Amino acid sequence: MAQALLEIKNLSVAVEGKKVLKGLDLTIRPGEVHAIMGPNGSGKSTLSKVVAGHPAYEVTGGTLRYEVNFQMRDLLEMEPDVRAKEGVFLAFQYPIEVPGVSNSAFLRASFNSILKHQGAQELDEAQFAQFLEKKLEVVKMDPRFLDRPVNVGFSGGEKKRNEILQMAVLSPRLAFLDETDSGLDIDALRIVAEGVNRLRTKENGIVLVTHYQRLLDHIVPDFVHVLADGRIVETGDKSLARRLEERGYDWLVK
Amino acid sequence: MGDKNQALDLERDYKYGFITDIETDTVPKGLSEDVIRLISAKKNEPEWMLEYRLKAYRHWLTMEEPAWANVRYPKIDFNDIIYYSAPKKRGEGPKSLDELDPELLRTFEKLGIPLSEQKRISGVAVDAVFDSVSVGTTHKETLEKHGVVFCSISEAMREHEGLVRKYLGSVVPVSDNFYAALNAAVFTDGSFVYIPKGVRCPIDLSTYFRINASETGQFERTLVVADEGSFVNYLEGCTAPQRDENQLHAAVVELIALDDAEIKYSTVQNWYTGDKEGRGGIYNFVTKRGKCQGRNSRISWTQVESGSAITWKYPSCLLLGENSQGAFYSVALTHDHMQADTGTKMIHVGRNTRSTIISKGISTGHSRNSYRGQVKIMPSAAGARNYSQCDSMLVGDSCSASTYPYIEVKNDTAVLEHEATTSRISEDQLFYLRSRGLDTEQAISILVQGFCKDVFKQLPLEFSVEAVKLIEMKLENSVG
Numbered sequence: 254m255a256q257a258l259l260e261i262k263n264l265s266v267a268v269e270g271k272k273v274l275k276g277l278d279l280t281i282r283p284g285e286v287h288a289i290m291g292p293n294g295s296g297k298s299t300l301s302k303v304v305a306g307h308p309a310y311e312v313t314g315g316t317l318r319y320e321v322n323f324q325m326r327d328l329l330e331m332e333p334d335v336r337a338k339e340g341v342f343l344a345f346q347y348p349i350e351v352p353g354v355s356n357s358a359f360l361r362a363s364f365n366s367i368l369k370h371q372g373a374q375e376l377d378e379a380q381f382a383q384f385l386e387k388k389l390e391v392v393k394m395d396p397r398f399l400d401r402p403v404n405v406g407f408s409g410g411e412k413k414r415n416e417i418l419q420m421a422v423l424s425p426r427l428a429f430l431d432e433t434d435s436g437l438d439i440d441a442l443r444i445v446a447e448g449v450n451r452l453r454t455k456e457n458g459i460v461l462v463t464h465y466q467r468l469l470d471h472i473v474p475d476f477v478h479v480l481a482d483g484r485i486v487e488t489g490d491k492s493l494a495r496r497l498e499e500r501g502y503d504w505l506v507k
Numbered sequence: 508m509g510d511k512n513q514a515l516d517l518e519r520d521y522k523y524g525f526i527t528d529i530e531t532d533t534v535p536k537g538l539s540e541d542v543i544r545l546i547s548a549k550k551n552e553p554e555w556m557l558e559y560r561l562k563a564y565r566h567w568l569t570m571e572e573p574a575w576a577n578v579r580y581p582k583i584d585f586n587d588i589i590y591y592s593a594p595k596k597r598g599e600g601p602k603s604l605d606e607l608d609p610e611l612l613r614t615f616e617k618l619g620i621p622l623s624e625q626k627r628i629s630g631v632a633v634d635a636v637f638d639s640v641s642v643g644t645t646h647k648e649t650l651e652k653h654g655v656v657f658c659s660i661s662e663a664m665r666e667h668e669g670l671v672r673k674y675l676g677s678v679v680p681v682s683d684n685f686y687a688a689l690n691a692a693v694f695t696d697g698s699f700v701y702i703p704k705g706v707r708c709p710i711d712l713s714t715y716f717r718i719n720a721s722e723t724g725q726f727e728r729t730l731v732v733a734d735e736g737s738f739v740n741y742l743e744g745c746t747a748p749q750r751d752e753n754q755l756h757a758a759v760v761e762l763i764a765l766d767d768a769e770i771k772y773s774t775v776q777n778w779y780t781g782d783k784e785g786r787g788g789i790y791n792f793v794t795k796r797g798k799c800q801g802r803n804s805r806i807s808w809t810q811v812e813s814g815s816a817i818t819w820k821y822p823s824c825l826l827l828g829e830n831s832q833g834a835f836y837s838v839a840l841t842h843d844h845m846q847a848d849t850g851t852k853m854i855h856v857g858r859n860t861r862s863t864i865i866s867k868g869i870s871t872g873h874s875r876n877s878y879r880g881q882v883k884i885m886p887s888a889a890g891a892r893n894y895s896q897c898d899s900m901l902v903g904d905s906c907s908a909s910t911y912p913y914i915e916v917k918n919d920t921a922v923l924e925h926e927a928t929t930s931r932i933s934e935d936q937l938f939y940l941r942s943r944g945l946d947t948e949q950a951i952s953i954l955v956q957g958f959c960k961d962v963f964k965q966l967p968l969e970f971s972v973e974a975v976k977l978i979e980m981k982l983e984n985s986v987g
Contacts, residue, residue: 334941334942334947336942337942338944342942343942345939349935351940352958353957353958354960359943359953362945362949363943363944363945364944366946366949367944370944402957423944
């Protein structure tokens with residue numbers, strides 16, 4: 254079996270003193286797509302934020318290890334920006350507005366900071382514009398969005414699409430998509446899902462955090478996990494998602 | 508930490524903090540009619556100028572230091588200041604900039620303002636003011652071809668006496684305020700600009716102010732006159748050495764725009780701010796005012812205030828001409844123990860006059876940052892309009908930001924809009940940027956640049972690049 258990309262063991266997390274994750278185990282290998290489902294408040298978003306390094310979430314136990322240059326490293330030792338530079342990406346459930354900063358300038362700053370970390374030549378404005386043009390294709394985004402301030406005045410669907418554009422630009426090795434499907438109409442959902450499918454490779458791992466089976470009709474996962482009360486209580490293949498859609502979570506959560 | 512490292516750290520904090528070792532010609536400490544006569548004599552001034560100074564001085568003696576600003580500092584002893592300090596001239600004095608004292612040339616080069624013929628910046632004419640005097644002005648010939656006058660105000664008093672006499676004090680009268688009166692009494696140099704009728708000034712004009720000598724105040728006077736249908740872009744920069752004592756800088760700037768004329772005046776102020784504990788730094792007590800005298804005239808003030816221990820400054824517009832327009836775009840960054848009380852006044856007198864105010868205050872550390880602005884619509888100003896937007900951003904929780912808007916409307920047809928916000932850089936915002944590979948400093952810098960964008964875009968390109976770098980550097984040192 255391939256070496257793990259992310260290995261989470263017995264993870265416990267508290268937010269403002271309240272225990273949210275209570276001994277969670279999860280392993281992601283290159284090329285895999287995992288879906289994490291579960292009732293509201295089960296800790297799905299917390300998991301995404303802990304992986305990306307949000308400072309408000311306190312890890313009280315367990316380990317999070319992430320593969321960098323074939324070695325498993327302690328993710329908790331890495332600052333959020335270092336995680337991003339090493340290929341960790343979180344598509345936010347509620348993307349943040351950055352007034353006054355154009356989408357393209359933001360993307361370039363972000364991309365160049367990652368290039369710099371990898372010791373590669375940074376791109377100038379013209380080179381980046383060319384590079385970006387192809388990436389816009391992935392989410393079928395209007396180039397006019399590039400001149401607008403990041404997420405300011407974007408509709409819910411546009412914000413989500415913008416997250417996937419960022420993912421396309423940064424080509425992460427490990428991407429958590431936190432409820433990227435919520436708030437999308439059917440057309441937008443298809444575009445976003447197609448975008449994610451195009452970004453799916455043998456090398457990277459993708460984790461879809463979602464409430465709904467319908468996303469998984471478009472992005473077919475290798476594994477489906479049910480997160481309840483801070484732990485993974487059930488793991489299966491895509492058929493598990495269908496069963497959940499039919500029967501709800503009650504049969505798993507006692 | 509060894510001494511050497513400490514020196515390096517200081518260097519990083521404020522790279523303009525060095526002192527030029529140069530022989531100076533100074534007058535004795537203190538202020539009296541004799542000192543004023545001495546300054547006037549040194550400058551070879553006409554008699555009316557001396558009278559003007561003495562009148563101002565006598566008026567100043569009757570005035571009280573203003574105490575209404577939201578700033579705190581020990582009382583200034585005006586007799587403990589040297590009012591004139593100039594680099595000593597060698598013999599006849601230099602005939603061209605290349606013959607300037609090499610030490611002075613090196614100083615300005617180090618400040619990024621090369622003056623010599625080969626190295627001077629193309630596209631910008633510079634008047635370099637060192638302590639109390641202008642040491643030289645570049646690109647003079649080019650400007651003369653277009654009839655543009657750009658020289659030190661001392662030279663203008665001799666060469667263009669009529670113009671100076673007509674306009675000096677016509678916007679800021681000697682009795683205007685305490686520091687303006689003091690300036691009128693003791694001002695030593697500054698720049699004079701005259702743009703003739705219908706001329707678009709072919710290159711940007713710029714004055715660079717450098718305080719070097721210790722215990723010296725800098726009192727400069729700038730006068731810009733744009734005749735009918737003319738245009739000028741004027742830039743101003745300032746730095747001073749790091750010293751433990753406070754130094755006073757009390758300037759007066761007057762702008763006059765006649766019919767259809769436009770003046771754009773931009774400042775990047777980076778005086779020494781004092782150290783981390785609040786020792787030393789410049790007291791920047793400045794009166795800047797523009798008079799839109801003619802129909803359709805326009806004056807805009809753009810400022811990036813990132814230096815000085817204390818800033819007390821309200822670049823204003825007096826809108827007399829019909830359809831005239833005034834604007835004020837400001838970014839004020841305060842860090843450590845800095846205090847800034849800055850803003851503007853827009854006085855609408857003419858019909859259909861318009862004004863725009865965009866003020867962005869950023870406070871970090873233990874600093875105190877206040878916006879104070881007045882919009883006054885006189886009974887004659889039918890159809891006047893004002894738009895004001897005052898935003899404050901707080902970084903950390905030991906700093907403060909205040910907004911003091913004063914609005915007075917005496918004509919019912921006027922339309923005023925006022926918006927104000929205060930924001931803090933949130934943990935979520937920072938996290939979002941960091942999760943995209945930007946470290947904390949980069950993230951804050953991007954957030955601040957976005958916050959200041961509406962002001963930075965008003966600056967000429969090179970200045971705006973400079974301003975962004977300056978703000979980034981200041982934030983780097985004050986955050987994290």
